Amino acid sequence: MNLESVKTLYRAEMARSLRTVLQSIVSPVLSTSLYFVVFGSAIGSRISEVNGVSYGAFIVPGLIMLMLLTQSVSNASFGIFFPRFSGTIYEVLSAPMSYWEVVAGYVGAAASKSLILGIIVLITARLFVPYSIEHPLMMAVFLVLTAATFSLLGFIIGIWADGFEKLQLVPLLVITPLTFLGGTFYSIDMLPPFWQAVTLANPVVYLVSGFRWSFYGISDVSPLISLGMIMLFLAAALSVVAWIFRTGYRLKP
Amino acid sequence: MSDAQDARVIRIEGLGKTFAGGFEALKDIDLDIHRGEILALLGPNGAGKTTLISVICGLVNPTHGRVLIDGYDNVRQFRQARARIGLVPQELTNDAFIRVWDTVSFSRGLFGKPRDPAHIEKVLRSLSLWEKRNNRLITLSGGMKRRVLIAKALAHEPEILFLDEPTAGVDVALRRDMWEVVRQLRDSGVTIILTTHYIEEAEEMADRIGVIRAGELVLVEDKQALMQQLGRKELTLHLRDPLDGVPPTLSQHRLTLTEDGHALVYAYDAEADGDDTGIARLLADLEAAGIAVKDLHTRQSSLEEIFVNLVKEAA
Known part of the structure; x- marks a missing residue:
């Protein structure tokens, strides 16, 4: 294991976000705060309670998940796409690093950034609504696994994309809709039975449900199923990355 | 290892x-x-x-x-x-x-x-x-x-x-x-x-x-x-009367006859041979053999030429 190389890549990636602190930290925190103001306070005041939890508190885990998914994907995809686009990737590919070390650097940094943002949002939320965390350890597990999985997904997108349009396509057309329809703002038992069944095909439902369970002990699906699903996504993402490296896809002709 | x-x-x-x-x-x-x-x-x-x-x-x-x-x-x-x-x-x-x-x-x-x-x-x-x-x-x-x-x-x-x-x-x-x-x-x-x-x-x-x-x-x-290849030079001697072959009296010189017999080409190495390029002796021997030269010129192959030939060659 070439720890020095991984650390260098990780630090450089983290430094890149610090250079663009407005875009990387302020803007996502601001947009999440707006959700709290609009959905939590303005609209939420008209909604009494969901499963015994005030609406404002109910949406906290969902909003953190929303932030975690979108930021993980965009950070990681941009992180690997940009050096490919600018050509600086030559240096990483010619360094004495294994592929998994390269992934550890890029994906580790992307996941760390979205984790930091998630925690900032968690703290910001406290300014708007009171909430409790029943299972803090499980909350941390869900946070870390989700950040890692979706950063891997972002890495895959950043390798697959051959232009800026494709880079935006998946986050915009797939991740955001799935998150909005994944029970961020509602409990799926508020839906008609048919749509409940459809919703269960949405992977984000399991993430939000499990994460919400770690806060309030209430969930749409069993937390164990949630945990199982996220492990499954993680395994799937790792297999795709392994395939990319085995074939040299878009990295090494 | x-x-x-x-x-x-x-x-x-x-x-x-x-x-x-x-x-x-x-x-x-x-x-x-x-x-x-x-x-x-x-x-x-x-x-x-x-x-x-x-x-x-x-x-x-x-x-x-x-x-x-x-x-x-x-x-x-x-x-x-x-x-x-x-x-x-x-x-x-x-x-x-x-x-x-x-x-x-x-x-x-x-x-x-x-x-x-x-x-x-x-x-x-x-x-x-x-x-x-x-x-x-x-x-x-x-x-x-x-x-x-x-x-x-x-x-x-x-x-x-x-x-x-x-x-x-x-x-x-x-x-x-x-x-x-x-x-x-x-x-x-x-x-x-x-x-x-x-x-x-x-x-x-x-x-x-x-x-x-x-x-x-x-x-x-x-x-x-x-x-050294760069230093290789060629002296081309244009003859008044065409020859059928290089006369035996000139065989000690590195001479080749062009196909039409109108010119003799003498290859020498300006760098390696130094002052003694053999040209003076060649000209004297030509005169002795009764071969009349009407014109002469020399050319040098450059690295560029070598390179261009190599790159063009048998594509």
């Missing part, structure tokens, strides 16, 4: 690369690169120079053959192999907003070397970048950016440096500076492989010259040997 005594710092054996589209960029390249030399790879655009470098540096997978760096296979023992190599790419690729010092330090860390500000300072000073160390790359001129790329490649103290067209698009004064930098590096013991279009550059810099054409290494030769 590494063999420190082996003078061949890079061994390329039967190396070939066919890209996914079916394009055969490299065909069966065999090449040994000697420790401490400057090897210039000459060739036209698309000949495979960059592909060859990319395979050696691990940016492109070979289709067949292998590359040993200091005895380490560059695929199976990529860590040991790559740690020894610094690569300066052809394109001026860089992260526009990063500072010179940071990007050069990053390169060192990426190659797994512990921080060493003293070494980074030495590299920056040797490339006249020290004053610019806190500049963002976007504020630098093209020539300075090229130097930053060299500094990055040297940050991890490589034994072997690849320079892919280091002086492409660089003005004449800067090109001379760059050559000086390369010479200093060679003097410090670094083996240097550079690719170039400019024959003048190869002539100026290289210990050995390799010519690549259509994915094949058509020639690898000591520059001195090539320079």
Whole structure:
């Protein structure tokens, strides 16, 4: 294991976000705060309670998940796409690093950034609504696994994309809709039975449900199923990355 | 296993690369690169120079053959192999907003070397970048950016440096500076492989010259040997009356008769032969043989000519 190389890549990636602190930290925190103001306070005041939890508190885990998914994907995809686009990737590919070390650097940094943002949002939320965390350890597990999985997904997108349009396509057309329809703002038992069944095909439902369970002990699906699903996504993402490296896809002709 | 005594710092054996589209960029390249030399790879655009470098540096997978760096296979023992190599790419690729010092330090860390500000300072000073160390790359001129790329490649103290067209698009004064930098590096013991279009550059810099054409290494030769070919001259004697053959009395001279019999061609080596080119004796013998010369001219083959012929030859 070439720890020095991984650390260098990780630090450089983290430094890149610090250079663009407005875009990387302020803007996502601001947009999440707006959700709290609009959905939590303005609209939420008209909604009494969901499963015994005030609406404002109910949406906290969902909003953190929303932030975690979108930021993980965009950070990681941009992180690997940009050096490919600018050509600086030559240096990483010619360094004495294994592929998994390269992934550890890029994906580790992307996941760390979205984790930091998630925690900032968690703290910001406290300014708007009171909430409790029943299972803090499980909350941390869900946070870390989700950040890692979706950063891997972002890495895959950043390798697959051959232009800026494709880079935006998946986050915009797939991740955001799935998150909005994944029970961020509602409990799926508020839906008609048919749509409940459809919703269960949405992977984000399991993430939000499990994460919400770690806060309030209430969930749409069993937390164990949630945990199982996220492990499954993680395994799937790792297999795709392994395939990319085995074939040299878009990295090494 | 590494063999420190082996003078061949890079061994390329039967190396070939066919890209996914079916394009055969490299065909069966065999090449040994000697420790401490400057090897210039000459060739036209698309000949495979960059592909060859990319395979050696691990940016492109070979289709067949292998590359040993200091005895380490560059695929199976990529860590040991790559740690020894610094690569300066052809394109001026860089992260526009990063500072010179940071990007050069990053390169060192990426190659797994512990921080060493003293070494980074030495590299920056040797490339006249020290004053610019806190500049963002976007504020630098093209020539300075090229130097930053060299500094990055040297940050991890490589034994072997690849320079892919280091002086492409660089003005004449800067090109001379760059050559000086390369010479200093060679003097410090670094083996240097550079690719170039400019024959003048190869002539100026290289210990050995390799010519690549259509994915094949058509020639690898000591520059001195090539320079001797460069020094080869031809004296053409136009005859008043055509001959059927070279007269026996002139057989001691290296003479060939043109097909139409109207001219005799005398090849000699202006450098090696020195003052005694044999021309005076030849002319005296011609007179004695009663062969009348109506005109004569001499010509010299240049490295450029050799190169152009090689590149055109049997495509």
